[in-house]
Amino acid sequence: MATTDITEADFEKTLTDHEIVLVDFWADWCGPCKRFAPVYEEVSGRHEDVVFAKVDTEAERGLAAAANITSIPTLMAFRDKVLVYAQPGAVNATQLEELVTAVKGLDMDDVREQVAKARNEG
Template identity: 70%
Template sequence: MATIDITESELSQVLADNEIVLLDFWADWCGPCKQFAPVYEQTSEQHDDVVFGKVDTEAEQQLAAAAGITSIPTLMAFREQVLVYSQPGAVGGAQLNQLVDAVKALDMEEVHAKVAEQAQQEGSASD
């Protein structure tokens, strides 16, 4: 599967419709982003079951701000609509494949339980 451009208006639907979504936050003027782009594209073709999205931080400034992007490229991974990875900086092809495999291998029952526990703790802290 090739990479797809993601806009703010599309993001929630893409996350809802797909089990695993990777997002590459980038900009046209960013040298490391341009170096990472072919690695990201090539890896996307090896994982048909994963959506590889690209978010142009210049065109999607509100989305980049909402995602807390302070450095590009930044790579985010979502599984079952839960952010499970967020890291600035370009990675190599082998590292990106390892990341995809690690996201696929996550025990999502455990992840959802931790998310619920954290939400409960935050809720009781604000009481």
Template identity: 65%
Template sequence: MATVELTADSFEKTVTSNDIVLVDFWADWCGPCKRFAPVFEEASENHPDVVFGKIDTEAEQQLAAAAQITSIPTLMAFRDSILVFSQPGALPGAALEDLIGQIKGIDMDELHAKIAAQNGAPQNGAPQDGSAPA
């Protein structure tokens, strides 16, 4: 699957309706962004089960600001709508492949449980007051 251009209108729907989404924040004037583009594109061809999106930070300044992008290129990865990776800098092909493997290998049940615990949500359907589930 080739990369897709993401905009403020398509970003949320893309992230929430796909299992794994990698997002490359870039700009046309950015040399490292231009060098990373073919690496990102090649990975998109190797992983048709992953959505590879690109956001032009010049055209989508509000979206870049909302994502707190301060350096480009920045790569973000979402799994089940959860941000699991965010890092500025261009990755070499082997490092990007390793990252994709790690994202695919995340135990999402465990991650959801950790998030629930951090947010103080009940685990396994148990009420927060300690009483037995109804």
């Protein structure tokens, strides 16, 4: 599956309609973002079951602010609408493949339990 651009208007629907969504927050002026883009595109082609979304932080300032993006590129991974990974900085193809594999392998019952526990403690 190729990468897809998403906006604030369709962000929630994208998360709701798909089990696994990776989101690359980027900007056109960002050198590391431009170097990461072909890696993101390449890996997306190997995972038809995962949405590889891109958010242009310049065009989608509200969404970037809501996601607390302070550095780009930032990569986020959602599974069943739960944020399971968020990290600034570009990764290489091997690291991105490992991330996708890790997200696919998550025990979501355990993740939801951990999220609930963290909320109760916070």
